[in-house]
Amino acid sequence: MNVAVAKTGNGRAVSDLFASAEGRLPGSPSVIAVRREAFETYERLGLPHRRIEEWKYTDLRALVGEVLPLAANPDAVALKRAAEAVKAHAIAGARKLVLVDGVFAADLSDLKALAAEVSVKTLREVLTNEANPAAGDLLQTASTDAVISLNAAMATDGVVVSVADGTHLSAPIQVIHVATAAGASAFTRSHLRIGTGVRATVVESFVAAGKAGGYQVNDAVILWVGDDADIAHIRLMDDAPDAVNVTSQFVTVGANTKLNFFNMTTGAAVSRLQGFITFSGEGSELSANGVNLLQKTEHGDTTLVVDHAVPNCVSREVFRAVIDDRAHSVFQGRIIVRPDAQKTDGKMMTRALLLSDEAEADNKPELEIFADDVSCGHGATAGALDDSLLFYLKARGLPEKQAQALLIQAFVGEAIEQIADDGLREHVIGIAERWLERRS
Amino acid sequence: MALLEVKDLKVRVEEREILHGLTLTVNEGEVHAIMGPNGSGKSTLSHVIAGKPGYEVTDGQILFKGEDLLEMDPDERAAKGVFLAFQYPVEIPGVATMTFLRTALNAQRKARGESEYSTPDFLKKVREVSKSLNIPQDMLKRGVNVGFSGGEKKRNEVLQMALFEPSLCILDEMDSGLDIDALRIAADGVNALRSPGRAMVVITHYQRLLNYIVPDFVHVMSKGRVVKSGGKDLALELEASGYAQFEDAA
Ligand SMILES: Nc1ncnc2c1ncn2[C@@H]1O[C@H](COP(=O)(O)OP(=O)(O)OP(=O)(O)O)[C@@H](O)[C@H]1O
Ligand SMILES: [Mg+2]
Numbered sequence: 183m184n185v186a187v188a189k190t191g192n193g194r195a196v197s198d199l200f201a202s203a204e205g206r207l208p209g210s211p212s213v214i215a216v217r218r219e220a221f222e223t224y225e226r227l228g229l230p231h232r233r234i235e236e237w238k239y240t241d242l243r244a245l246v247g248e249v250l251p252l253a254a255n256p257d258a259v260a261l262k263r264a265a266e267a268v269k270a271h272a273i274a275g276a277r278k279l280v281l282v283d284g285v286f287a288a289d290l291s292d293l294k295a296l297a298a299e300v301s302v303k304t305l306r307e308v309l310t311n312e313a314n315p316a317a318g319d320l321l322q323t324a325s326t327d328a329v330i331s332l333n334a335a336m337a338t339d340g341v342v343v344s345v346a347d348g349t350h351l352s353a354p355i356q357v358i359h360v361a362t363a364a365g366a367s368a369f370t371r372s373h374l375r376i377g378t379g380v381r382a383t384v385v386e387s388f389v390a391a392g393k394a395g396g397y398q399v400n401d402a403v404i405l406w407v408g409d410d411a412d413i414a415h416i417r418l419m420d421d422a423p424d425a426v427n428v429t430s431q432f433v434t435v436g437a438n439t440k441l442n443f444f445n446m447t448t449g450a451a452v453s454r455l456q457g458f459i460t461f462s463g464e465g466s467e468l469s470a471n472g473v474n475l476l477q478k479t480e481h482g483d484t485t486l487v488v489d490h491a492v493p494n495c496v497s498r499e500v501f502r503a504v505i506d507d508r509a510h511s512v513f514q515g516r517i518i519v520r521p522d523a524q525k526t527d528g529k530m531m532t533r534a535l536l537l538s539d540e541a542e543a544d545n546k547p548e549l550e551i552f553a554d555d556v557s558c559g560h561g562a563t564a565g566a567l568d569d570s571l572l573f574y575l576k577a578r579g580l581p582e583k584q585a586q587a588l589l590i591q592a593f594v595g596e597a598i599e600q601i602a603d604d605g606l607r608e609h610v611i612g613i614a615e616r617w618l619e620r621r622s
Numbered sequence: 623m624a625l626l627e628v629k630d631l632k633v634r635v636e637e638r639e640i641l642h643g644l645t646l647t648v649n650e651g652e653v654h655a656i657m658g659p660n661g662s663g664k665s666t667l668s669h670v671i672a673g674k675p676g677y678e679v680t681d682g683q684i685l686f687k688g689e690d691l692l693e694m695d696p697d698e699r700a701a702k703g704v705f706l707a708f709q710y711p712v713e714i715p716g717v718a719t720m721t722f723l724r725t726a727l728n729a730q731r732k733a734r735g736e737s738e739y740s741t742p743d744f745l746k747k748v749r750e751v752s753k754s755l756n757i758p759q760d761m762l763k764r765g766v767n768v769g770f771s772g773g774e775k776k777r778n779e780v781l782q783m784a785l786f787e788p789s790l791c792i793l794d795e796m797d798s799g800l801d802i803d804a805l806r807i808a809a810d811g812v813n814a815l816r817s818p819g820r821a822m823v824v825i826t827h828y829q830r831l832l833n834y835i836v837p838d839f840v841h842v843m844s845k846g847r848v849v850k851s852g853g854k855d856l857a858l859e860l861e862a863s864g865y866a867q868f869e870d871a872a
Contacts, residue, residue, distance in 0.1 A: 574712045579700035579730035592716025
């Protein structure tokens with residue numbers, strides 16, 4: 183089973199990856215047609231490589247090589263292991279939606295508690311609804327790069343959540359992606375539709391059950407936020423150290439809305455979060471904070487495209503990376519200001535903390551400005567821990583690693599502080615602390 | 623018993639020799655004052671004792687309770703009881719003072735094989751000490767020294783000293799930047815720590831501090847050496863005549 187690097191798809195039979203999975207991919211015939219087309223796109227393009235500008239620093243062909251076969255449907259044993267992982271990674275007070283190896287697990291989810299405030303369906307449910315002629319739309323997105331196309335072709339499940347106008351969620355929603363299988367791929371796609379005036383916190387956690395490793399995740403999230411909303415969207419990519427996680431997210435922000443986005447990557451041998459955020463209504467504010475905590479030979483990429491399609495919006499991106507050993511962090515930030523988007527205020531900042539001489543940070547900020555009355559900019563800092571601070575701490579009795587840990591926590595803490603929910607913030611601090619403990 | 627023995631210490635910084643063979647012995651229970659002109663190497667000596675990187679010891683040795691201090695990492699020295707109150711304490715944004723104090727205290731205790739303080743015990747102790755030093759509790763919630771005035775930073779150093787209960791306290795210009803009341807409070811804090819098992823090395827430019835913290839010995843440093851030692855009256859002498867007489871001796 184090896185599709186690996188599909189080159190010219192011309193005239194070739196649909197490869198094993200898709201053919202062997204097709205029977206398990208949910209969807210009415212029209213949906214399957216969309217999938218086939220998406221897979222053909224993927225096959226034509228093949229895995230992204232360094233000669234594709236957007237993937238210059240994250241050459242999936244070199245880093246990953248092949249796409250692993252679709253993970254099996256989780257059996258009772260897998261679900262039991264997943265349940266333990268869910269227990270370990272659940273945020274106190276949050277309401278859970280759990281996907282195990284790419285399949286929704288109702289028994290591990292808090293459907294009852296959620297039903298009072300939001301509507302939850304599974305992607306599978308929507309795709310297989312023969313009565314819905316537009317079901318295939320759930321597999322379409324604005325961008326169609328190879329990994330997104332592959333996701334459209336292969337997505338087995340996901341959650342389709344909709345929050346009605348005016349709802350103030352009483353607890354965060356936590357979507358937990360659990361991997362139990364080794365040497366297999368999970369493809370998920372979720373849709374979140376958030377109405378006018380909604381206040382909500384949505385967390386997505388990526389975790390491994392026990393010692394599960396060597397798996398691949400390809401996830402897509404389509405988030406649509408209406409007007410006057412106040413939303414926190416948190417992603418915690420805490421995969422097994424030898425996993426691969428490539429996630430694409432598409433966000434549309436309405437008018438006068440506040441969106442706080444936070445991502446922290448603390449696992450996976452290779453990870454990429456590519457976000458495409460578009461302002462579709464005026465007067466909105468985006469605050470995006472990214473944190474990459476990388477060690478060993480991990481490669482972590484955060485790519486964010488913020489599209490100011492309308493005037494009078496504010497975007498702030500602060501991207502922090504703590505890079506140890508021979509790890510490699512990539513940040514690509516692009517701010518697009520469309521011709522009409524006057525009074526745009528868009529800034530991005532990158533701050534890299536290099537803990538070893540071999541640590542690597544690549545930073546590619548881009549401003550594409552087509553309006554004249556805007557305030558946009560970017561900045562970057564990179565450096566080691568401050569020796570004089572380290573010495574002060576050591577002179578007070580802290581061993582080197584502990585002194586480093588305090589300073590790293592302070593560095594990362596500036597980002598974590600932005601999370602308003604206390605329980606959630608503590609949860610995120612805990613993940614960062616475990617990352618620090620894993621440092622050799 | 624000799625707590626600190628500095629023997630014929632030669633130290634270079636960036637290829638330049640700063641200490642040219644310095645000898646100093648401090649016994650338990652004693653208070654030593656070190657005075658000397660700017661640039662004579664007082665802070666250099668204190669940094670080398672604390673283990674600050676960037677100094678090359680080319681000759682001589684430093685023993686602490688008979689053990690070779692130069693072989694130890696700074697944190698080991700701290701756990702063994704060496705404490706330096708810095709002339710210029712650094713600011714550490716994002717590390718809450720309380721977190722720092724507790725982490726440091728427990729790290730020292732752990733290194734000595736002692737049990738860690740429980741949270742209530744720790745809080746009680748910090749509260750007592752900070753009260754006696756007139757340090758408001760909300761200052762301890764801020765980042766280490768962040769936004770502290772010069773005097774507050776110095777008091778925070780004394781606070782740590784009182785909390786860690788080291789056996790050797792080196793105070794590098796604790797009095798600079800302190801107003802008269804703060805000086806008195808800080809000096810009281812230091813005096814409260816005087817005990818038969820503990821020694822102090824007080825580096826200062828001013829006789830005034832020594833009115834509060836009365837030394838057993840006064841040493842004059844010039845150009846990287848101790849050029850004269852005496853009792854507390856030597857400080858008065860210096861106040862009157864300055865350092866000029868020692869410039870040649872060095
Ligand atoms: N890191 C360094 N690089 C270069 N020279 C240094 C360094 N640290 C100290 N020196 C030099 O060593 C000499 C002694 O400095 P030190 O700070 O020890 O003096 P001091 O006696 O504490 O002076 P003061 O009374 O002004 O505090 C000075 O000439 C100083 O310039
Ligand atoms: Mg000095």
